[in-house]
Amino acid sequence: MASEFDLIARYFTRTAPTGLLGVGDDCALFPVPPGEQVATSTDLLLEGRHFFPDVDPKSLGHKALAVNLSDLAAMGARPIGCVLGLALPRLDEPWLAAFADGFHALAAVHGCPLIGGDTTRSAHDLAISVTVFGAVPANAALRRDGARAGDDIWVSGELGAADVAYRLLDGQYPADPERLAATRGALEWPEPQVPLGLALRGIAHAAIDISDGLLQDLGHILAASRVGAVLHEDRMPAAAALAGLPAQALRRAVLGGGDVYQLCFTAPAGRRDAVLAAARSAGARVTRVGGIVAREPAQDAMPAATRAGDTSAPAGAPRLVVLDATGQPLTQLPAGFDHFPGA
Amino acid sequence: MASEFDLIARYFTRTAPTGLLGVGDDCALFPVPPGEQVATSTDLLLEGRHFFPDVDPKSLGHKALAVNLSDLAAMGARPIGCVLGLALPRLDEPWLAAFADGFHALAAVHGCPLIGGDTTRSAHDLAISVTVFGAVPANAALRRDGARAGDDIWVSGELGAADVAYRLLDGQYPADPERLAATRGALEWPEPQVPLGLALRGIAHAAIDISDGLLQDLGHILAASRVGAVLHEDRMPAAAALAGLPAQALRRAVLGGGDVYQLCFTAPAGRRDAVLAAARSAGARVTRVGGIVAREPAQDAMPAATRAGDTSAPAGAPRLVVLDATGQPLTQLPAGFDHFPGA
Numbered sequence: 214m215a216s217e218f219d220l221i222a223r224y225f226t227r228t229a230p231t232g233l234l235g236v237g238d239d240c241a242l243f244p245v246p247p248g249e250q251v252a253t254s255t256d257l258l259l260e261g262r263h264f265f266p267d268v269d270p271k272s273l274g275h276k277a278l279a280v281n282l283s284d285l286a287a288m289g290a291r292p293i294g295c296v297l298g299l300a301l302p303r304l305d306e307p308w309l310a311a312f313a314d315g316f317h318a319l320a321a322v323h324g325c326p327l328i329g330g331d332t333t334r335s336a337h338d339l340a341i342s343v344t345v346f347g348a349v350p351a352n353a354a355l356r357r358d359g360a361r362a363g364d365d366i367w368v369s370g371e372l373g374a375a376d377v378a379y380r381l382l383d384g385q386y387p388a389d390p391e392r393l394a395a396t397r398g399a400l401e402w403p404e405p406q407v408p409l410g411l412a413l414r415g416i417a418h419a420a421i422d423i424s425d426g427l428l429q430d431l432g433h434i435l436a437a438s439r440v441g442a443v444l445h446e447d448r449m450p451a452a453a454a455l456a457g458l459p460a461q462a463l464r465r466a467v468l469g470g471g472d473v474y475q476l477c478f479t480a481p482a483g484r485r486d487a488v489l490a491a492a493r494s495a496g497a498r499v500t501r502v503g504g505i506v507a508r509e510p511a512q513d514a515m516p517a518a519t520r521a522g523d524t525s526a527p528a529g530a531p532r533l534v535v536l537d538a539t540g541q542p543l544t545q546l547p548a549g550f551d552h553f554p555g556a
Numbered sequence: 557m558a559s560e561f562d563l564i565a566r567y568f569t570r571t572a573p574t575g576l577l578g579v580g581d582d583c584a585l586f587p588v589p590p591g592e593q594v595a596t597s598t599d600l601l602l603e604g605r606h607f608f609p610d611v612d613p614k615s616l617g618h619k620a621l622a623v624n625l626s627d628l629a630a631m632g633a634r635p636i637g638c639v640l641g642l643a644l645p646r647l648d649e650p651w652l653a654a655f656a657d658g659f660h661a662l663a664a665v666h667g668c669p670l671i672g673g674d675t676t677r678s679a680h681d682l683a684i685s686v687t688v689f690g691a692v693p694a695n696a697a698l699r700r701d702g703a704r705a706g707d708d709i710w711v712s713g714e715l716g717a718a719d720v721a722y723r724l725l726d727g728q729y730p731a732d733p734e735r736l737a738a739t740r741g742a743l744e745w746p747e748p749q750v751p752l753g754l755a756l757r758g759i760a761h762a763a764i765d766i767s768d769g770l771l772q773d774l775g776h777i778l779a780a781s782r783v784g785a786v787l788h789e790d791r792m793p794a795a796a797a798l799a800g801l802p803a804q805a806l807r808r809a810v811l812g813g814g815d816v817y818q819l820c821f822t823a824p825a826g827r828r829d830a831v832l833a834a835a836r837s838a839g840a841r842v843t844r845v846g847g848i849v850a851r852e853p854a855q856d857a858m859p860a861a862t863r864a865g866d867t868s869a870p871a872g873a874p875r876l877v878v879l880d881a882t883g884q885p886l887t888q889l890p891a892g893f894d895h896f897p898g899a
Contacts, residue, residue, distance in 0.1 A: 245594060251588060251689070288585070300683065330598065335681065
């Protein structure tokens with residue numbers, strides 16, 4: 214007879230680092246360095262919505278934490294720890310063991326131990342909530358509202374592979390085992406860019422992680438910073454595994470594809486060397502894909518279809534223009550991801 | 557067309573207090589007073605498991621936050637803020653508005669503003685995850701492992717009403733509108749004992765909040781503190797609305813009933829006046845219901861059926877004895893709550 218408490222103890226208790234009170238009291242406790250603030254982010258992941266029911270549980274444990282660490286990365290925060298809520302439709306110990314392995318392995322890489330949690334039984338679906346905590350010196354956080362006209366726009370890593378893997382697994386694209394093998398890692402094992410976020414403190418003006426697609430997420434920076442942007446499609450770091458895709462699918466994957474968990478950030482054009490040095494120190498690849506411009510650079514000259522980013526933006530919202538290889542603005546942009554598309 | 561982002565903005569964005577970066581960036585940010593630690597707790601609540609599908613959404617918003625604030629109360633932590641994850645099977649704006657009202661109203665009472673969140677669509681059930689943050693001076697937290705032989709055992713508020721309301725609503729008891737009216741508030745509008753937890757700093761040796769039943773939760777204190785306990789059934793602060801229940805139902809409600817969100821705590825017998833003064837200052841009622849004894853006071857003399865608390869306790873676990881009105885130990889105790897009873 215395994216009780217809920219056994220389960221927690223067996224798979225989710227690790228020896229907490231000094232100063233942290235881990236799983237096993239009403240609250241977990243952790244100290245914060247003097248002069249630093251706490252950065253926190255939470256995600257609720259659901260079977261059938263954010264992952265396939267038959268997903269490898271080890272990769273799911275990895276990804277559940279990775280998407281939250283990616284938010285810390287986008288703030289330039291150093292991970293402190295995390296808490297986990299798990300609602301399980303059944304008690305499947307091999308599944309739990311693999312999930313815990315994937316979770317703890319990534320936690321160890323980034324110094325983000327599990328310090329508390331809640332497990333419960335669900336009626337239907339598996340649900341996973343993760344909340345992460347990090348620390349960042351006051352006023353050093355990379356926010357969304359700091360982009361300025363004249364900034365370069367940068368993207369880390371590669372774009373598009375996760376979108377293609379998702380559509381292959383979902384049956385939207387015809388079966389292509391070779392392409393699936395080349396793209397699946399990007400979907401199931403995203404690598405949060407924590408070292409890059411830390412290295413960009415004091416250099417980047419604004420940052421966000423790409424979870425819903427480059428255009429949509431950059432749109433949040435533009436809205437918060439009240440600026441516009443011009444992107445160059447031919448500078449995008451498309452994943453090599455996308456070669457040979459139809460042009461429309463390629464564009465959708467690169468500009469609109471979600472689940473990327475790379476950083477999009479802006480920095481002054483005068484700091485290009487500093488950006489490249491930061492990326493080198495973090496072991497990250499970064500690509501300059503466009504620039505920030507004053508708000509609504511050519512509002513009247515652009516067709517409405519070039520509006521993107523926050524789909525709920527009111528009239529007069531910041532403008533995002535994507536130029537194709539010939540320098541012409543795209544007249545139709547991939548839509549962003551919306552959890553309530555029919556609403 | 558309301559997008560997910562509209563929803564968040566409309567119902568869950570409030571002006572964050574100074575120093576807090578609220579909903580709308582990759583992470584929320586908050587400062588922590590020098591010398592204090594962060595206390596955090598997370599809960600994942602599911603439709604059909606933790607609440608009825610037709611529950612009043614305003615009370616659900618209240619309770620989703622209340623159960624987490626109760627964990628801060630049990631640590632003696634002052635609330636700082638919270639984050640919310642919501643998975644909704646459909647977009648029901650009146651429901652959302654009422655849920656948000658209940659949530660924000662309790663947040664305002666306890667100075668625990670919503671500073672971040674995640675909304676998503678679920679395939680079947682409503683799921684709610686809440687994570688709260690509080691602050692407590694280093695070494696002042698009320699933990700589970702501080703109980704000592706000779707301590708009194710105290711309980712705040714009343715016991716049993718939430719259990720009876722739950723069983724009435726669930727159809728386990730015959731319909732009794734009068735008793736339901738008298739008990740339902742305890743189930744749906746629990747009041748977290750945050751002021752009492754703060755007032756008990758420096759007085760209580762150990763504390764826990766009663767979520768799974770007095771015996772089960774006190775069992776966690778006993779296990780963590782490696783002590784035993786003797787409780788007096790006739791001292792229990794049973795809710796007045798329980799009058800007239802069959803003896804077995806009454807006992808089950810008072811000793812085993814969950815969803816109480818009152819505090820169970822221990823304090824030295826020499827600090828009774830201080831406990832009562834702390835309770836007065838917090839506007840709380842407290843009742844002395846028993847005492848802590850050295851571990852396994854009479855291991856061989858007690859029948860196995862008197863073991864309670866952590867049901868997974870190994871042989872030689874701390875002993876919990878409940879004496880009835882005649883001073884005889886109960887030979888059968890209500891079982892604690894286990895989310896995986898069939899496992």
